[in-house]
Amino acid sequence: MGISKNAFVFLLFLYSVQGNLLDNYIKTEGAWILSHNKHIYKTNNPEECAEKCEAETKFTCRSFTFTSKDQQCTTLAENTKKALVLRRTNAVLFEKRMYLLECRRGKGEDYRGTESKTRNGVSCQKWADTEPHVPRFTPDSNPNDGLEENYCRNPDKDVYGPWCYTTDPKKRFDFCNIPECEEECMHCSGEKYQGNISRTESGLECQPWDAQKPHSHGYIPANLPDKDLKMNYCRNPDGEPRPWCFTTDPSKRWEFCNIPRCATPPPTTGQGLQCLAGNGDNYRGKIAITESGKTCQNWASQFPHKHARTPENYPCKALDENYCRNPDGESRPWCYTTSKDVRWEYCSIPSCEETKVEITAEAVDEQVPNTEDCYQGNGATYRGTTSLTVSGKRCQAWRSMSPHSHKKTPAAFPNADLRLNYCRNPDGDRAPWCYTTDPSVRWEFCHLKKCGDLQTVVQKPVQTTTESGTADCILGKGKDYRGTTAKTGSGKTCQAWSSQTPHTHDFFTPLTHPHAGLEQNYCRNPDGDINGPWCYTTDPRKAWDYCEIPKCPPPQYECGKAKRKQKMCPQRIVGGCVSNPHSWPWQISLRTSFEQHFCGGTLIAPQWVLTATHCLERSQRPSSYKVFLGLHHEAKKDPSLQIRDVEALFKEPDGADIALLKLSSPALINDYVIPACLPKAHTVVGGKIECYVTGWGETQGTGGEGKLKETGFPVIENKICNRPEFLHNKVKSTELCAGNIDGGTDSCQGDSGGPLVCPEHDKFIQHGVTSWGLGCAQPRKPGVYVRVSSYISWIERTIANN
Structure with a gap:
């Protein structure tokens, strides 16, 4: 049913009373319109600014900008269809939907689009002109009907819709081919349907898109701002044949909706x-x-x-x-x-x-050296490969005009190296930036720091530290104590570990225990004695004695925040790239008692590691496993290496491929070893969100063997992953898919049990445990990960009780 102009004004009034007036606007952060036809006001919020726009009398208000810092509201006669759009920090652009629509409601009385040709392709005459036809309807006689330029309009409420006077002297007027807005019907496959139908074809009520019950899913409205996922209305966000929804029936996950096809032809796409x-x-x-x-x-x-x-x-x-x-x-x-x-x-x-620029994994490693990815000055010379913004949004390619059209192209800025979607600073801003792939956020600065602001990681022996520096204290049994106390509790001086005088000993020497820190005569605990560090004494009458070293306070750390910036490899760890050393400090190597790597895992607390159950099939005995932390090179003995025995194994009781390892003593938290963050219980990471996997697994000839590799790829919603052409209903609700549908990057053998982490604000959250897949990096066969958020209660309960 059409909406008359008076009815539309009344609807706007209802919005201001009963709903949100901003629902009538499209919001874009970081955008500013260059316009001479404007009016500036002081307002407290965007809602007040919208009221100013609705009440504007000096011109037809099509949009407004609002800056929260200045509380400045600027009403504008133009929108992005008619004016130059600029980047501006802290500015938010709001555009009236009705002036952006290129479709009509009912008879199209409120159509304000820019179509200016008739259905037969003849150009329209300007409404203010008197040649070749003297018009009955003019901007002066019909000031409220939008008779601007030569755009198609319907000032006389013609039942056949918008029309115009033509530039053909023999044809006074003709109708325009304006498609119906997809509110009561749909064009094509309903990708742009925005109606209010909320029942499926079998009559089931739809589940709201922002709800996760009865069905959890990744179609999160905040992550898909261009898909209009409102309320529980039927929509088509993922390329199905027609709109659909998740249902409120626990036994029926989703179903198509019956949306009639529009009578008018669909919009032309060129x-x-x-x-x-x-x-x-x-x-x-x-x-x-x-x-x-x-x-x-x-x-x-x-x-x-x-x-x-x-x-x-x-x-x-x-x-x-x-x-x-x-x-x-x-x-x-x-x-x-x-x-x-x-x-x-x-x-x-x-x-x-x-x-076409082809970047291989090896080329990326050449372009991105194993140093911090940082920028000098204002970043005008930055040539790294970071392509994420400060809020974690993926950058839009510089050549692309979608979702944001712009003039910062490689042709316009030939010396700015505007390759792919890498962060750059072509216009001399204060730091590298990019346009984002989020339609509601035009641009953001990038997830980069100035080179002088970075903390340089220096390879050195690991020591117990506190905020004030090196601390002479022990964690747990003190097996990793590397302080300089060299007297026993009874005051006797310690004998050097390499000395055989006055006490001869063959077992605890620097040669027999090269990782135990047996330098000089410092107290140590090479055998894991439950009472803590000890030493041989220089008293011929006392062979050895314990040292009195105070316990360290619990380590203070922020989970998910590495001391060294991640490379965040943008390429096709199969087909990934070698990580910056120690940039994923929660990654552990699970090894046999013979110290051979076979699986990965994630440090989630100083004494707890999360891994996959299938990694523990070779033995039920904790003593069969060792955990290596602080590593970059799989085989090399990094100075930052920490080794822990496993004290206990805990497999998820219902058979899920997720398990916990309790270490024999807490890991030493430092620049090289930091736990990852866990998600909140039952949270679902949205589809297309970029996440990262790391590991020392099989690389299938892509290089980087022996070094920790990383790769980034999007999460794939289970509904899509379970299509017949992909994994055909093999993925459970307690699992998630991630990968590139066309293959090229994936986790593989040896990566099992390792983390899939996703950036959220300035931290990394572990949303997945590497579990299974059909081959490695094969087209149409993304990797499958245990959904960690489904097991938070079990993880917390296990840690608390053990």
């Missing part, structure tokens, strides 16, 4: 491309062979593979013949194959770019 740009959703070429040479199956056919990607389900995606296409938001065009053994594959489509 002429299709014959080459690959972006993810290729606009590719309309005639390549019909996959990258491995297999012939594509016709989209209308169900043989040899049955599927739902049909021309009927995706009417706007040009699923003609068997040509390669991207109907559902994949990373590039693909097709089902005519081989019964291979369901689908990607296609090799030539790039539209004249040159």
Whole structure:
């Protein structure tokens, strides 16, 4: 049903009384419009500024900016369709939805879009002009009907919708082809449907998108601001054939909704491309062979593979013949194959770019040396590969105009090295920055520090430290004590460990225990004596005695915050890159009693490690395992190395692939060893959120063997991961998927039990334990991780009781 102009004004009034007036605006942080037609006010908040915009009489207010620091409100006659958009710190732009819509509600009386051609392609005459036709409706006679420029409008409420006077002397006026807004109906596959239907096709009520019960999921509204995930309304955020929702029925996770198709044709998307740009959703070429040479199956056919990607389900995606296409938001065009053994594959489509930069894992290691990724001065010369902002948002590629159009392109700034989506400073701002992939945040400064502000990590023997420096105290049994006390509790001077006078001894020497710190005559505990450090004495009548060394206070640390910045490898640890040493200080190496690495794990508290249950299959005895901490080189004995025996094993009682190890004594928390943070119970990390895995596992010839490697890739929502073409319902709700759908990066053998951590604010949270996968880094087979948040209660209870 259409909304009259008077009714629309009344609705705005209702919003201000009953709801939020800002619902009528699109919000973009960090954006500023350059405009001469404006009015400046002092207001306390954006809501008050919106009221000023609604009440503006000097011009038609299409948008406003608000700066919280200055409490300054600027109402504007322009929006991003009509004016230059600039970056500005602390500014937030609000644009009226009605002036951004290129669709009509009902008869389109309130249509304020910019279509200026008739349905037959004839240009419209300006409403203020008198040639070639003398108009009945003009800006002066109809000041409230938006008769600006030569845009299509409906000032007389014509039942057929917006129209205009034409520039053809023989045709006085004609109607415009303005599609219906997707509120009561849908175009294409309903990707832009914004109506209020909230029941599925079988009549089940939809679960609200911001709820995690009865079904937990990763479609979090805050993480997907462009998907309009309001209330419990049916939506299509992930490329399904039509809108759907999670249901309130615990036995039915999700279901499609019945949304009628709009009667008017869908919006035109322009002429299709014959080459690959972006993810290729606009590719309309005639390549019909996959990258491995297999012939594509016709989209209308169900043989040899049955599927739902049909021309009927995706009417706007040009699923003609068997040509390669991207109907559902994949990373590039693909097709089902005519081989019964291979369901689908990607296609090799030539790039539209004249040159395409290919960065291999080895090249990244060359570009990013094992030093801190930092910037000098204002970062104008920064050439690193960081591509995350201070709030953890992924950067938009400089060549891309989506989601934010801009003029900071490689062509416009040829000397600024605007490669891929790496953080840069092309315009002399105070630090490197980038446009973000979040439609609601135009730009942010990057997750980088000035080189002078970084703490340099120096390889040196590990010592027990407090905030005031080296402390002569012990943790636990003092097995890692490296202080300089050299007298026993009874006051006797200690004998040097390398000396055989006055007491001869063969077992506890620097040669027999090279990692025990048996230098000079300092008190030590090489055998893990329960009473603490001791030494041989220089008294011929007393062979040895205990030393009196006070207990250290509990270590103070912030979980998830490394002392050295992560490289945050942007490449395709299979296909990843070598980490900056000690930048993932919670990573441990789980080893056999013979000190051979076979699994990973995560330090989550000074005396507790989280790993996978299947890593403990070789033995039920704790003495069969050792934990190595503070390592970068798998085989090398780093000076920062700490070794702990395992005191106890705790497997999750219901058979989940997650286990806890209690160490024989607490790890020494320092610059090289820091626990990761745990998530809150039952929290779900959203789909497409970038996370990171680390490990010393199989690299399959990609280099970096023997050094800790890292790789970053997005979380994949379970609903997508369980599609037949991916992992076919093998992923449980207590697990999560992560990886690149087209392969190239993954965890692999030897990485099992290790962490999958996600940046949140300025910390890393462990959301996953590396569990299983079908091969390593294979296309369409992402890795599967135990969802840590599902087991927080068990973890906390186990630690508290043991």
